[in-house]
Amino acid sequence: MRGRKATAAKRRPARPLIVLCVPSETSFLGLVRDLTKRMAEQAGFEDGVAERLALAVDEATTNVIEHAYGGEHGRTVEIRFDVRGDELRIEVVDTGRMVDPRRMPDVDLGRYVTERRTGGLGVHLMEKIMDSVTFRRSARRNVCCMVKRRTALSANAS
């Protein structure tokens, strides 16, 4: 039962804590949301914050389904939860189209009303809710990394 050193070393960090894979179908968004809320509560976030974290992950997953996979079913969305100290790090990972950062919108609510836009709210919400939201491409996968700290300050901020 003794692993090689590399295995043992790999095992040490025991990260990410929790991984959930679901098919790229919006019918699983509810489940993703419920698990995220549960995770956030278990990680010590208060109810309201857990609720919003679940929304942010819902939005990120929706974007993967709609944009990265262009609505194609049967692809996989992977969601990784990692608690480090008082920081919850959630990564939403896909193997679809690369995110074009220039298409990531910069929401201006004034413009929103005058232009009567119906999109562009998801990323804006994610950024409002989380302490940080970053997108990266690695090993042909898109990773949307969202971090939230469990402090009085960040509780106010969201």
Add this chain to the structure above:
Amino acid sequence: MRGRKATAAKRRPARPLIVLCVPSETSFLGLVRDLTKRMAEQAGFEDGVAERLALAVDEATTNVIEHAYGGEHGRTVEIRFDVRGDELRIEVVDTGRMVDPRRMPDVDLGRYVTERRTGGLGVHLMEKIMDSVTFRRSARRNVCCMVKRRTALSANAS
């Protein structure tokens, strides 16, 4: 964005539907249970059955943590949910000690009382709840496969 044939072929079955990985710690059993219940409901099982399916998965996960990993933290338990028609197939997978089928108990409630045993109930419950429970070893992993059909008959059976 065009995969090689092998990839496309692999992608077709889109199975298992949902995968959840958690560390080998009993503190995650509640989360496993909640997700299982949610999954079972989404797969069309009625509330009471979903509740019992969640218990069966709780028991299987507990056994992996306690027996296959001998209580060691930081290992991974993988739970795979797969809906095929009206059949829900749940696999609980670990990379720990091989299951010794001879140690799998054959519960006899009479003996249970006279011998005052406190263990051996988990596998018995799993078998009572599911339509089938099988253990197999493949690629250095232990797979506990539990199947439940969504029929009036099986609803009675559990």
Add this chain to the structure above:
Amino acid sequence: MNELQVETRHVGDVAVLYPKGYINAHTARAFESEIRSALRQERFKLVVNAVGLQYIASAGLGAMMGAIEEIREHGGDLRLCGLSESVLHIFEILGFHHLYRIFPSEAEAVASFRADGREDS
């Protein structure tokens, strides 16, 4: 699984929508089509009574944004009531409480349209 049911009740010339469940990218279409069906009936005074709404994601907010122009061009409005604390919080995060009038109760939301009427006459 209670995903989303939307019922509409008419209170005078005001259509009150009751979304029950949650509105996300999976269910937003059902919400949108209930709004659309009010507009097809030329009902432009809408109240969304969110008392049965567990949560709303951006897809649901987009559905409202997509209809508000047409509604207001016809002299109507879409107003809200019964928002849970967490749904209200989302509206506030987005500044949507500046775009939509939000009332504590359905009675107040419905009455607000009558008040509009009086101002007009």
Add this chain to the structure above:
Amino acid sequence: MNELQVETRHVGDVAVLYPKGYINAHTARAFESEIRSALRQERFKLVVNAVGLQYIASAGLGAMMGAIEEIREHGGDLRLCGLSESVLHIFEILGFHHLYRIFPSEAEAVASFRADGREDS
């Protein structure tokens, strides 16, 4: 996270345990130690009022099995009440309703010990 809290209340010489939350391999120890603490106080007439119990896994049932011998040797018993339909179902699946007396209400469970007393005297 409401995992498990167990309170004990004394009704005459009967100790009534109130597990609130769920009992699985993670929380069974807290349940077991509450039973143990009653036994240490030489209280052998126990009622588990499961009205706040969301669910129980085999680890929790094992905790009961592990104490029942000692309890009965001391002329006591462990009885249950307030089981939800789904918890009762688990007891029935395992045949535990033959091992434990289950009552609809706490009053009946507590009174059952008095009845025992009368039979003894």
